[in-house]
Amino acid sequence: MGSKKIMNAMKPVNLQLKRLLQTSSFTLAVVLFPLVGLTLEVKDVPNPRQIHRTWVTDMAGILDQPTEAKINSLITHLEQQNGAEVAVVTVPETSPSASPKAFTTKLFNYWGIGKKGQNNGVLVLISKGDRRVEIETGYGVESILPNAKVGNIIDTQITPKFKQGDFNGGALAGTKALVVALENPSVSNQPTPIAIPPNSDTTTVAAEPAAISPEPTQDNNVLWGLLGVGGLISAIGTLAWRRRRVSIEPEGQSRFNGGSRTCFCATCKKRLEKVDDSIIQATLSQPEQVAQKIGSIKFEGWKCPNCSQQLTGSGYHRVAFVPRSGQFRECPTCEELTITHTTQTLQRPTQYSQGRRLITDKCQCCDYRTEREETIPRLPPPPPPSSSSGGGSSSSSYSGGSSNSSSGGGSFGGGDSGGGGAGGSW
Template sequence: MIRLLAVLLFLPCAVLAQSFPEHTSVYVNDFAQILDDASETRIAQALEAVRDDTGVQANVVTISRRADYGDSASIEAFAKDLFNHWGIGNAARNDGILILVASEDREMRIALGSAYPPVWDGVALRIIDTQMLPAFRDGNMAAGIEAGTLATIDRIARPFTAGQPAPEAPTTPFDPTPWMFGGAVLLSILVAARGGLANLALRFRTCPACGKRGLHRDHTTLTEPTKLASGVQRIRTACNSCDYHRDVERTIPSLSSSGGGGSFGGGSSSGGGASGRW
């Protein structure tokens, strides 16, 4: 009984354990390698332009899944904590913006600095629903991220800094976060215990070779990143019943700052923004 109580007390602490990637750019950090070079360049230029014009620091971040960085109760918690860990935005104005996409988790969030009143959450939600999720569902994530970024600049960053009211402000949408909190915490415990939500879902997929259910995914670092060079990670999806496996390699960003490098201004978020899932 004592051991059981100790485990139950430890699990919440394990869930809270969290690590974050280090940014390599103050504009775009495409850790999941979703964006092609042309799209990334256009997005970075747009974010640089709005920073020059208004002072707003906005950053686009893609990751494969939250579990790669420890874990958190929800995409909302992860985005807020990453926002504050990096200090996105000016510390005096707190008008920074984070656009976060977790591709394998199939969820995303536009996180806003603490200076934005709640009415801007509705604008962020409208951008997600109209500009980003339709493209994501069609399998064109790069186009959705670019469209959502440009809309965020035009409909949030520029009007807010100009002192204009929130455009197209809808009735405050139902926020399921309070209702989902208890379930999210329970889900996070299961994720920590089972090795991640992605692997849990894979167990119900059928193997393309033998047709049996039960796949698993392993991440192996082949080359560690350094300050001068990027690294390589191998992601292997394999069957528990036969010899089938599929390997995908992805680049781990170098530890040095590159295009758009530098630092943020120490801004913070109190959790405002909106989320989307597809």
Template sequence: MKSYQSLCLKLGLNMSLGLVLLSLPAQAITIEDVPNPRGYGSSANSWISDTANLISPESEAKLNQMLSALEAENGTEMAIVTVEQTAPAASPRAFTTDLFNAWGVGKADADNGVVFLISRGDRRAEVVVGYGLESVLTTSKIEKLLQRQAVPNFKQGDYDQGILDASKAIVSELSDGAVASTSGSSNQAGLAKILVALGGGGLALVGVWFRRPLKKCSRCQNPLQKMSTSQLSAHLSDAQKVAIDINSAHYSGWQCSDCNFSTVQRHKHWFKGYTKCDRCQEPTLMFSNRDVLTPATRYHSGQAQVTRVCQCCNHIDTKLITLAQLSDNSSS
């Protein structure tokens, strides 16, 4: 599991502002329901998964351009996600953290990923930051920029502008100049809660959590030691080695010096051109082809068969997908 720091901003607005925050009843959602903007079939320049439709096309274009420039500048990867609510997850923070880990945001050797999530139904904004950036995007900076850039706009129901302004501020902190001028770590493990007054008598509760992976033996509770590259290689399966070769995942190994217990953790890369093979249980399935079985028309949807082949065991996986019905102005 990637290490990270998580900051959540709860927008505790009073009922006088509630009208602008009302939304349609939201259905339960899981992290699997959130489209990965860097997944197979997505645009190479997309960094946004706007499932709640809070971001205008104009702002989305600006944000994608900005985030692509940031990634080209220093390798930092940042995803922006909107959802109506995060139930049935334990909390919005847990939902965002699980999404961060599932997508593997950030470069494997730098842990330099950021996920900025806005949940309209929960009235919360969450920022999860890889520990490779903890000295650059500090907790105090996140708190200040969200209070200055996001909260005033969110209070007015202008999520689009709030997301745009807050994202600009985050990217500014993550620019090369900021990275070059900051070193060391300024964060300590623990929990901090701060009450910040908002206009109209409302309060914003800012909770800052730091959580590093627990590296204790599950058998004897003694500290685990990280394996060297050669030690890890001896513990990897053939499928795991293939996943490394095709760059779909990387792995870390931990071993107990007292009872010899060992464990290998998989860290999937954000680009999901590969999916998990049911036989190998590793992300080694690669897209092969798509055959249209029933073309979509203006009157009905279509159907296609997608074929993927495992790069380790040659297992062939086929799935049927639905092709969207054509609009009236679409060509057949």
């Protein structure tokens, strides 16, 4: 009887402790969320081919189930028709990668989207936090989807809907346009000029923190332990945030390597306020507009609320953030990072002969262009047939070139990308 009384007396304490742990776990999750965003690596992105044998990974939670089903159906039909592979991925943000473009190229090659030897893959990456969409193309489809055409798809099919908050509509329309182009290469392989979209305002919406009502508990040691862990994590997050800020004069122009950062006034040390994007867009030259469109530079304006009244010039500091992607070069004519690098396969390699590819460096703003040919190594011999697979059975991977390989599972086919494609912001 005595032990039973003790057990009954402990029930309220155990219940309070359980509720405390549940509340503390939620608190830690809220604290950890920005840190997760700061440390997203390509290996952390779930591969939809390995998990569900589908083509969509929605880490940002912006696509509903019907939209995912439609996108998967479109891509599956395309892959069954000609073997091309398209992946659609959403992420909260791409930090600490140098840029969304760099993250997209790395993820494309990490997964190996497209068939090996054909390199007929496309990756659509939507970064909600960066307000950026990137479309990466494999070597084998760059002639079907040149950078200018990809940029046109982004400008006309995707970002207009994203600006209205319609992520489902934009993702589906963009996927449809890519599938149509890949299904009809003879119609799609036409030059498309880059269109500079009209300026638009950008609105940033801050999420309200969830209110947590702590419950009293008799186990203060557990409470202080959890608070200590939360404080340590908050300190780590603060240090990471401070590494991503810069100090600049209240007026002038600067250029920094790496992604966008928070700016502080070098004179009064106060945090600067971001200038409306439409004001900055009006100051950009044509080469600067093109550079920002293709993702080689991001221009921002920062204004000091304390010192701006004493300034005699523009009243703000214009900053150019240059990603460390290495995918763009400075045009000798435009004197801006407007040169893109594309690759076209002239002769496919076989097991017995080398192939040839044409490398083109072209300015997206002027007529500057250079071309050179490279040799593609011979293909490795096929692996010996497995004794465990019966005659006529199909492979369970996507490494072959057959357009009927969608019946298997596993992963993407081992394709490569050299950084072709385009990007756009909303």
